[in-house]
Amino acid sequence: MEASLLYERVAARVESLIDRGTLRPGDRLPSVRGMSRRERVSVATVVEAYRHLESRGRIEARPQSGHYVRSLRRAEALEPRAPRVATAAAKVRFGNRIRALYRAVRDPSIVPLGTAVVSPELFPADRLNRMLAAIARGAGGSGVAYDPPPGYPPLRQQIALRAVEAGCDIGADDLVTTNGAMEAVQLCLMAVTRPGDAIAVESPIYYGMVQLVEAMRLRAIEIPVNPRTGMDLDVLEEVSKGQRIAACLSLPSFGNPVGARMPDDCKERLVRMLARAGVPLIEDDIYGDLYFDGPRPRPAKAFDRDGLVMLCSSFSKTLAPGYRVGWTAPGRALEAVERLKFVQTVGCPTLPQMAITEFLRSGGYDHHLRTMRRRLAAQVATFADAVYDGFPEGTRISRPAGGFVLWVELPGGASALHLQERALERGISIAPGPIFSVRERFASFIRLNCGYPWSEPIDRAIRTLGQLVREMIG
Amino acid sequence: MEASLLYERVAARVESLIDRGTLRPGDRLPSVRGMSRRERVSVATVVEAYRHLESRGRIEARPQSGHYVRSLRRAEALEPRAPRVATAAAKVRFGNRIRALYRAVRDPSIVPLGTAVVSPELFPADRLNRMLAAIARGAGGSGVAYDPPPGYPPLRQQIALRAVEAGCDIGADDLVTTNGAMEAVQLCLMAVTRPGDAIAVESPIYYGMVQLVEAMRLRAIEIPVNPRTGMDLDVLEEVSKGQRIAACLSLPSFGNPVGARMPDDCKERLVRMLARAGVPLIEDDIYGDLYFDGPRPRPAKAFDRDGLVMLCSSFSKTLAPGYRVGWTAPGRALEAVERLKFVQTVGCPTLPQMAITEFLRSGGYDHHLRTMRRRLAAQVATFADAVYDGFPEGTRISRPAGGFVLWVELPGGASALHLQERALERGISIAPGPIFSVRERFASFIRLNCGYPWSEPIDRAIRTLGQLVREMIG
16 A cells, blocks of 8 residues: 555544544644554654645644644635536637736735735845845946846756755756746746647646736646646546647646645656656746645656756745746756747846845745745635635635635635626725636636735625625625 | 938038048038038038938047047948848747857856947946845835836836937836836737737847747748848838738837938838838837937837837846846737736836836936947947958948947858857857848858957957958958
8 A cells, every 4th residue: 555545544534533523623633653553554654644634724733732633613614626627728818807916916905815925024025135235235247237048157056956955856057047937937838839739737727827828829728626636637648648738837836726735646647647748847836835734845846857847936935026036947948948038038137136046045045934834824724714704605715735825616606707896896806716717717716815914904805705705696 | 302311412422522532531520500501501401411420430529629530440441231132031040159149248258249238337337236225225025025017107107208208109107117128029029929920020130039039930021221221111111012011120229230220201101101001010229328429319109100119128238237127118009018028027126126216216317328328439439440450351340320239241251150159269259140130141240249348358359350250261
């Protein structure tokens, strides 16, 4: 029996104890060693099982004390359903709704539940800005000069060191820095596809990717995301037998909006499957550092033996979106991506790259990430509770294993597009489900940003949303 | 008789006096008023004629003194020839040579005659970096936060003010900020073309544009550039009658590499001609502020009545390439460009936009530009003299009216591609002609960057290049 099944079996046992009321909210779980003896499994397996239950919101770890059944009522909430399978390639549409979404970022009077942004107060803004200031003062001409591709060498060195820690065999020379992860993904797509090509994409997927696919005139085949294990690999296998896929686009670690954590064995299967067919995997890992329970998930890139995985990421979700510093390790397509980077935006901003290098070198990044993960996990839990309390019965809420968004399925077939409009009239920005799909599925889903600390206006906004949904289905 | 012909007639009279030796190098020309009486034309016409001769390098203005015949021998050098007409759309190729070019930027041991970069010492680097540092220190969370499209409002306000001064009817709301002008051009192309479309482009044109056209899978129709008047409008008219053109891409003011200044009446004709056919004009104006004699050329956008001119520019040639701040006023396509900007790179770096805003607001920009123009004009003249002295007879040298590059036609059919290779072996980077053309024309042309102040290594490099050419044709 494989280890992954063993820990799942243990977790299922514990979950059924909770479901039957044997273990009640607030109860302490058996210790890891005790459970190990009881279930005749290794300590490691129990640790894994408990992590799994934590990430599903059923239990919580309390430092120096042990594991407890979560007292949060929303643990009982249903989760959103995965979409049905879509195999036909579809052309995507452009929407003005996205404009309304990102423009709301600039308006402080709008409650920011729409775009996936972290509150600046969760970033080490002052420290980073001070580093930038000090570097700018001493930079002289080099501060205003171009930094040509593949990008600032010391930054690539720092990124490579971190990638190696995450399990990837990457050196500084394998990297190209970009204007955030979106440019990285776009350059990778440009390097390996032609207009009209079919590509496999997760569904649901970040709406910017949907727009990108349309802008590049690609045809997208939607592969459903399982809330536990990510992209459905059986469906992907089936689809790729039927037609030529030019690339596969996925966020295996806490993909936006579902927040699923694809297990290592699935990642390995994904990489192998695509490699056999010679299909590049474009992996967006921007949420990879924002796991709620450790260890850090390995990127799919860690299983790449053929140079076909194109890893993309940035510091926009963890450090400074406004610095616009991202990167890609595009494997075989390295030269093509580097040249396209030059053609498209010539280079990355010089001083922001230098400042982020200094921040990474100075050693505070991991400490910052630990704090940030804890805060985000707590925020997501609080938001989920509020939705569970404030929304009508039948609402389904995701249980993300990382990141900072919730994916919510509204009851009674309520229209997410209508809800977006009505919410905006009341000064609340939300992201409606259909923009997360090439085929405008998810008509009754919304995505909520939990990147801002809980506050009175957010509390009111969630209640207002719940009330609006009630009116819509009432 | 039109005014433009009148001043050209006066200029031709003066030029023939110089050519016949009636006026010798160092001689003072008749005063503007004196010439006005003598030729029975207005003072304004004489001023225009003298400016024209200045921009062609035949005469020079000395403050408080008058106009003098230039003592530079290279005024006698021949100018490069315009290419023959190409009407068939061509698919472009990608080149590794460009990689060698931009990578040389990072290597201080290579003499930088390849890419079109200004020496950082010509930029107000310290002042700008200090402004960035002060803003970064006080920015707090806003310094690390996203700046969503259309971009930082106060910067758009400053850009609009300058555009109005240059003759364009543009407000802050007509603008989208971008990662330099190249992203602006790319977004505009993306907004108005589809893969496989034919577009009209200047020939020769900046090699990055050639690469962009290939990356976007467009077909390019080359329109020859006349060294005096820019893109040949008769050819463009002929070409656009024969087939559908999706867009026209041009740098009417000191386009790279020729440095021609398209006269106002030609710009007006260009805009009208394209508007009649409903074809968008993508105008790259990055060299517009770098004229050698005033007034600042009006962008073609100044003649736009239909919202079909998409003006693109940046601060990369005048202030800080490493800040990556550019912009576009894309007319009718404003919303499409804004949405594409979000999809592609999400936003521009926040703090660099703020710093450039502060620099523009503080009023030092025009003063800086005046100094910079003077220095660049002098550098270009010095480089041209050195090429005239150091290269074999028969070499033709451009007489740019602005910018900071020279376009040089080698004698005896010498291969620019071979010269690039041999020069690089000797630590000298140059840009070979064929990369400036979709069809790899200009086999015997090279472009030389004059953005660095004259120095001993540059002097040696130019001599070495001349010697290499001599060996190649000898």
